[in-house]
């Protein structure tokens with residue numbers, strides 16, 4: 001400890017006491033910050049977790065020192081004096097004792113489970129399958145349920161037919177063969193009221209686990225065999241051998257096992273981890289005391305070893321809160337960094353807008369007008385725009401984007417439009433080119449399948465400023481694209497891109513932040529907007545263009561497939577067009593392409609043999625794709641058989657029928673997207689879902705499709721059916737750092753957690769306070785790519 005710091009503290013402390021705890025200021029520093037500085041320094045030299053926690057608590061207290069009543073301030077100062085004395089004495093004696101390693105809590109998320117007692121390579125491999133690789137993962141592995149010891153029955157209380165938990169001593173272990181050749185293990189258990197047999201079939205390996213005199217707790221179904229009570233239906237995780245002398249827990253956690261482990265193994269390993277590490281769990285939520293939370297170490301402890309259900313619930317929800325808080329801090333930091341960045345303040349002239357509006361083939365809806373105003377308003381500000389535009393499929397987001405690009409171009413700035421698929425990139429490229437021509441703007445296309453020379457040409461033009469607008473896929477950020485003067489980034493169909501990709505595009509040119517408009521076709525429930533897009537402002541188009549009739553949706557069994565194609569033919573004969581989507585096959589694009597091809601061949605030779613049918617799938621090359629789409633758009637193809645490559649954004653107003661084969665294989669939002677392809681005009685549109693649903697969930701999905709045409713209603717439903725990870729296209733839970741939180745159950749935490757996050761970011765923008773130090777390290781570990789937000793890139 002530097003003595004300089006100690007002197008500074010002594011002086012400050014004396015002055016503060018003299019002035020009766022009035023929150024004094026020394027030189028340029030407030031008293032309590034001098035203390036915090038001292039404590040933070042002291043913190044680095046302590047050896048035990050307990051001391052560390054004490055210091056952290058003290059730091060937290062001093063951080064709100066001015067808010068405390070005088071009596072509290074006095075107490076804190078006395079406490080501090082004691083601490084200073086103790087440590088200056090220790091410092092004097094320094095070197096005498098054994099040199100201990102300073103306590104390093106943050107290691108937990110780097111500590112592999114294999115370091116734990118009881119985790120060999122086999123258990124380690126099984127845990128890995130359960131997504132548990134570090135000690136941190138392990139101690140956040142939430143019990144599925146608890147066996148409540150207070151619910152343990154005495155043998156005398158057992159009745160046949162009920163499920164019961166019994167605790168008793170092993171008095172006999174017998175292994176027999178039945179005359180039918182089963183091997184029967186009978187373990188007799190006794191408590192102070194009587195005896196009961198545990199009966200295991202064909203699990204003779206368990207015989208080794210039981211020894212007379214052991215204390216065993218077991219849960220099973222009570223049956224009676226010739227008057228003797230039995231517990232049956234027993235599996236290897238139905239019982240637990242309790243070690244003598246070891247305190248028996250009031251609540252025994254049961255874990256989701258599988259992948260080669262049993263709940264008993266997992267419990268043992270988790271308990272080992274808790275014994276060894278729970279006191280080291282670092283506090284990442286600086287306001288825990290204020291909120292009356294358990295400390296993080298306590299919460300982790302109670303998550304697995306609570307005294308009752310309520311204590312478990314409290315611990316679980318406080319850990320969940322922390323997880324949500326962390327994500328919200330990330331978003332708040334992004335918001336702040338983007339907010340501070342110097343953006344472009346675009347000029348907007350009324351004439352331009354009117355000119356553009358006049359040249360549209362339709363009148364804007366009121367909702368479109370409103371969001372256009374919101375966007376142009378953002379663009380005028382010097383703060384960079386960072387806005388999410390939401391609107392159901394077919395609500396007309398593309399034209400809104402055009403207004404923004406038009407204004408950018410009028411200001412001499414380039415726009416980049418990023419979309420998830422090449423098919424959509426071609427389509428946007430076409431629509432934008434046609435439109436831009438009238439205004440003398442130049443549009444380019446940059447997708448992965450272009451030849452190297454084509455790509456380099458586009459990149460050259462972007463760099464020299466010969467292009468005003470570029471439409472592209474991921475290639476836009478993967479290639480080393482540079483712009484002459486990028487002013488606007490539009491990300492279409494956002495749900496396909498993760499938070500990181502958003503970051504990558506935005507930081508492409510660090511000196512001047514371009515404005516960013518994110519357009520989402522999948523309506524996102526409000527809760528998820530807060531979770532994943534808390535850093536964005538939101539505009540919503542809540543109105544479809546006039547004269548759109550809701551699509552009539554039918555769910556038809558495979559058996560009645562022919563009737564669907566009869567209906568399709570009637571529409572084709574009326575001059576309309578149709579899509580037929582082949583069943584989704586996730587394993588590989590080529591199998592999916594093959595399935596589409598065989599469906600195409602089947603339809604051409606049967607139901608649709610007198611019609612002009614085309615085929616589109618992901619394995620076709622760029623030219624082929626483009627040709628088929630062009631012909632379909634022109635109407636020279638009447639039917640387009642396709643894989644999900646048409647899922648997003650494709651716009652052919654004359655197509656009014658959507659047939660989805662094997663519809664039970666698709667997710668709700670995918671089905672809604674596909675159906676959205678035919679809500680493009682004032683013709684009545686039809687959607688046929690051909691499926692024999694095999695699961696209850698599939699039945700619910702298909703029924704929801706028939707029932708709802710509103711994308712927001714479907715999205716809420718989808719959230720319930722599949723959970724947020726799937727909905728956001730992020731399969732790994734690890735993405736958002738949520739191990740314990742459940743966004744459906746814990747929805748109510750989002751708003752308060754967001755407020756806490758914003759408070760923290762305003763109080764401690766770079767997370768430099770000691771009380772933020774673990775949070776900072778945690779963020780860097782969990783969201784490494786976000787490091788630039790903390791200025792530590």
Ligand code: ADP
Pocket residue numbers: 362363364365368391392393394395396397398399521545546649651653680
């Ligand atoms: P999405 O929001 O799904 O991206 P699009 O922008 O592709 O929707 O628009 C869907 C269709 O509706 C397009 O054919 C577009 O030309 C048309 N459209 C957009 N706005 C209007 C409007 N105000 N009136 C009539 N048609 C419109």
Ligand code: MG
Pocket residue numbers: 397398492521649
């Ligand atoms: Mg669109």
